[in-house]
Amino acid sequence: MHRRWQSTILCDLLVTLILDCIDLMLFLATFWPASVTGLLAQTWSDGTAIAATGLVIVFAVLVLLSLFIASLPKVLAFIEPWFPQPSHLHAETAHPESQLPDDEVIAAIGFVLHTEIMNQTGSTGSTGTQK
Amino acid sequence: MHRRWQSTILCDLLVTLILDCIDLMLFLATFWPASVTGLLAQTWSDGTAIAATGLVIVFAVLVLLSLFIASLPKVLAFIEPWFPQPSHLHAETAHPESQLPDDEVIAAIGFVLHTEIMNQTGSTGSTGTQK
Amino acid sequence: MHRRWQSTILCDLLVTLILDCIDLMLFLATFWPASVTGLLAQTWSDGTAIAATGLVIVFAVLVLLSLFIASLPKVLAFIEPWFPQPSHLHAETAHPESQLPDDEVIAAIGFVLHTEIMNQTGSTGSTGTQK
Amino acid sequence: MDILFNFLNTTGFASMTFGNAIMIVIGISFIILAIRKDYEPLLLVPIGMGAIVGNIPVIEGMSLSVYDEVKYIAGDDGSITYVPGSVLSYLYFGVKQGIYPPLIFLGIGAMTDFSTMLSNPKLVLLGAAAQIGVFATFLGAIALGFSFSEAGAIGIIGGADGPTAIFLAAKLAPHLLGAIAIAAYSYMALVPVIQPPIMKLLTTREERLIRMKAPRKVSKREKMIFPVAAFLITTLIAPGAIVLLGMMFFGNLLKESLVTERLAVTARTALIDIITILLGFSVGASTQADTFLTKGSLLIFGLGAASFAVATAGGVLFAKFMNLFLTDKINPLVGAAGVSAVPDSARVVQMVGQQEDPHNFLLMHAMAPNVAGVVGSAVAAGVLWAVLTG
Amino acid sequence: MDILFNFLNTTGFASMTFGNAIMIVIGISFIILAIRKDYEPLLLVPIGMGAIVGNIPVIEGMSLSVYDEVKYIAGDDGSITYVPGSVLSYLYFGVKQGIYPPLIFLGIGAMTDFSTMLSNPKLVLLGAAAQIGVFATFLGAIALGFSFSEAGAIGIIGGADGPTAIFLAAKLAPHLLGAIAIAAYSYMALVPVIQPPIMKLLTTREERLIRMKAPRKVSKREKMIFPVAAFLITTLIAPGAIVLLGMMFFGNLLKESLVTERLAVTARTALIDIITILLGFSVGASTQADTFLTKGSLLIFGLGAASFAVATAGGVLFAKFMNLFLTDKINPLVGAAGVSAVPDSARVVQMVGQQEDPHNFLLMHAMAPNVAGVVGSAVAAGVLWAVLTG
Amino acid sequence: MDILFNFLNTTGFASMTFGNAIMIVIGISFIILAIRKDYEPLLLVPIGMGAIVGNIPVIEGMSLSVYDEVKYIAGDDGSITYVPGSVLSYLYFGVKQGIYPPLIFLGIGAMTDFSTMLSNPKLVLLGAAAQIGVFATFLGAIALGFSFSEAGAIGIIGGADGPTAIFLAAKLAPHLLGAIAIAAYSYMALVPVIQPPIMKLLTTREERLIRMKAPRKVSKREKMIFPVAAFLITTLIAPGAIVLLGMMFFGNLLKESLVTERLAVTARTALIDIITILLGFSVGASTQADTFLTKGSLLIFGLGAASFAVATAGGVLFAKFMNLFLTDKINPLVGAAGVSAVPDSARVVQMVGQQEDPHNFLLMHAMAPNVAGVVGSAVAAGVLWAVLTG
């Protein structure tokens, strides 16, 4: 469980990777246009720059998100003394907004139990006409 | 149960109260403007008149509604001989438009009953693979 | 089961019927205007033509649909060797998209079964507080 | 006190017309009919309440009626201002543009089982025969002086299908939409009253006693292929029915494909219920006395009654005609279900049949012409729209 | 690398204002309050998340805010171009045009049981008395320099009814809609905090101990007739309330008619949930710092707090006044439920009552003025709209 | 007889083009694929039926196609007339304006459990790596001569996320929307066909046998905080993703707050189902042969296939790259789930993993990059929108 997300090492590596990636694409941007028939060098250069920027930002956002998620349990453990978990969070199944079908399921349970009790006490007269 | 809504007395009182209320507000309308800094007397006067009107109408509507509700059982009892309560109003649970879950609940009941009968007659073979 | 939709005979008859129908209406179209007060002959004639056309098309569509439906089982039986019925079509009750209430119904069944088992083994202690 | 008296002058009591009072009474009658007689309650209750709401007199200058629509005003400087409509006008938009009816058809498709029709193809023709009511009414309306477009919209009342009637009226004669919708739903509610005498008049006791063979079992694959094939067959001939039948067969495909069950469930519950509420209520609210209580509406109601009678007769007589050529006879009562009005007219067939023979179960057989009648009137609407537009 | 740095300049971090940060913190606070205190979570969670979403700074030229609405541009050649709005502006349309509130009222009607009110007609008056909060706040707003229309929209906060407040604000003062909606829902959430001290201050221990008679059983027929009759009574006098009360009583009729149960179920589940999500989220997203963090909003919040206090006092004092004439005394705590804020204020009554006598069950009695308060504030909104428009 | 023959001339049979026939066959194929192979049936069935409906030839002058939109006509006198659109154009409005995709994301958020991602933060990066497919396709599209805006919209097919693709296409290249949507959903359906060979090619048997540690239990509080925090982190950097991610995290908050369960239930049932029906059907109906069967569409399909392959390879290779630095190795198959296509690509990972070791359960681990891939492609869409607009 410990050392499961070696942030410092991996982070450095990621930054290096991303910058390398950009360098590679900018390099391609200067190199490829000639080989792409009928495409203006400027267009291709702009396109690779946009693609590189986009990929960098996607990585930046998800790296940040990843770091946040990794740190969240620690932060919560740290602030626990000041902001304890409220107990009602554990009781959500009893929340009054639980959906409609519940009532019917409870009714079904009740009906079946009632029928069973009836059966077992031998009085089976009226249940057949309930519904 | 009888005399629970002494309409005549209370009604008179309410009308008196409402008219007094208007008088009070109109009185305030002529009196307060000087004390409200920077507010034109006319604006204040119009505002109180609107407020008084509004409150009167709200009371009027709800008093009428209240009187209607109070008289409704008597009216219904009076017309009962000519417009009897149709019997099907008592049978709404059997209405064909009852919601979807019902079928499933009935299926559940049926399934449980079936299982029980199976159990009690000792033949438990196939029920496990029904669903 | 055989000869249940004598398509050839009935088809001929239907076409005849429809054409007769049109003839009748076109005949009416030339005949009635004089008797309809204040209505121009042209309007009435156009109207009957539209009505006749409409009825013919409705019949044509539904006759075609009827013939298609009648032939469908035969076509399916004919192509069966090349396009067999996939087996999963018979297993739709196990499909993951089956609706929400199912879970609750299953829960109800489970609960009732559990309660029953409890009852029959004599331990009735905690079930009353489950829900 | 001036404001109070001015206000009282603007209340409903002061500006209520006799027409408004009549419409409110009609609305209340619809609700009572729905509750006490169980006649089409899912539509009569919303329409009835809508009619009451739409006939409370409103204050001059307040935007409340379904007819207080969005307006666009061009300024001198080229600017365009959007003047909002009333809330009810936004809800009515789906009626006026014909958006609600196809969505209702989607739900109907997702709840309809075409099995009985697939196992009894010849009964499909009864759903065509009943459309004679549509075209007879069309001619009747022309004879009474309505324009062709108006006559088309009035004729479709004979289709006995609310959404179809609203759709076509929205396209051909929006000014008659309220009257046509109310007439269509009124007579659909009155199917148990209108049809039985006609059915008995046109059939002998022997015919009413005919028992029909149990329908064969239809395979899942047939039910899957049907909606797509039926859509192609119907709309390649009558493209005007694309929207209505496209949605209905789409809903049916959602049901029968077995892999989109959750969409079918929503289409036939939440979606159709929401649209039914909005459609019924706003159609009701559009029946304001000043636009509704006209001689035209009265004529429409008369023509509507006639159209239901003709459609019923058409279905019954065509069944008798078909029996001339068939070995396995059709019980001609079943023809009356061709008017659609699903499922009420099929229930009427069952009821009338059981009056002669309590052990004759015609309901299942009647469902075939019943759903065929829905297709038939949608096709009729498509044809009328195509012929009478542009 | 230019594009990267240009892009970073347009990110939220760069253009975030202090106001945006405050609004995001307010949004988070709403969510925390809803989760930890269970205060009106169905509205505070959507509004809170909406406030966060609406305060992320957006890029110049991208159409993202609720205020980036559809525009129409007239060309020189008479052509008119439709310039689309942002996605959020389409969702906000239902708020701005007042379409969502009546649909929420439809669902509320379909879930409300008017039985307690029908069995206790005199308690209806408490729902009227609490509307003193509306009109006192109206006067207060005028005194603070707001225009009549603005004052009307602010006053309705005292009605303690979110949809009504949004509806009237949309009609009378759209520029204040965000502040009014937030104030209304905030104070509705804070009802358990605001009301108890006022209730205790204005009542004696003896009064708080009063037990009320068990309400009589109400027949099904009374419940069926009520929505239609109540609609006629209320809107014939106050036609401005047609849309809100029309929808509420329509929903109630769907429930009580017993023949349209499936429509009532959908109205009080799928339909009201969908509208609640859209309304809460888009109202939240309309609280952009630059339009929301103004001196006006602060005044509105102050007036809102006062209006809740006055309304509570009005209800309690009127109950005491009524007791002067009644044999069967009313527990004056019940008057506090006249503000509506269904069902929170009724629960507060129950809670305060049980602090004195744990065996006194006031909840059922408090529901009567509670639902009457909804009707009362809808009527007040209708009157203010009628008087202050045009 | 003239009218009859004129009518027959306007039927679909007469004016059907070869392209229409091809599109109808494609629509039928979609439905068959959905039914027989269970490939994304919730979208392929509506799109397939929509394609059939949209390719029935319609009558000149009748307003039926999704492209028959509302028009505004200015009169000489300054009046402006509203010319209604077809029914399908109103349903298509939510596609064209990008309204449906965020509402679908709301439902997806309300049904997504982010637990596996919260317990495995490093797997989030795989969801970023797979977006290489988006940007590679963007460059490919430019190389093939598409404009920057078009290339951006085509590139997002590599995001393997239908709603995101439709949203960005609506904003950047509405004229390609149909082709892009169809390509995106087709390849999402074909994920079980496209991904396995690439996954096997790029991994050794040893790598495919790697078992991963069971994820830790995530607390309720983490799950509550996550949607709000994740929204702030992602959209403060990429504001273009505000609408899509705002709705997704809003839906997730409704689910995880535990106090708004009823809203979450509706968002993930009735609401998402209704929108899915409308979106799928109207996207399908927009694929009319004359606008759809172009060389551009063919190129888009080719680029789409390439983008899925590149995205899969990107995910797998990045997982192998991360393994260079990690003690607890990642099974590189899991990287393939970074393309999103929830939950099909995660299921493919599970399936390919079990081909080597039937007792290796990768599904849970694959869900982390799977949902991260949804966030990743929404961010990519936001960036492309921001950079390529205005």
Ligand code: NA
């Ligand atoms: Na019909």
Ligand code: NA
């Ligand atoms: Na109130």
Ligand code: NA
């Ligand atoms: Na993705």
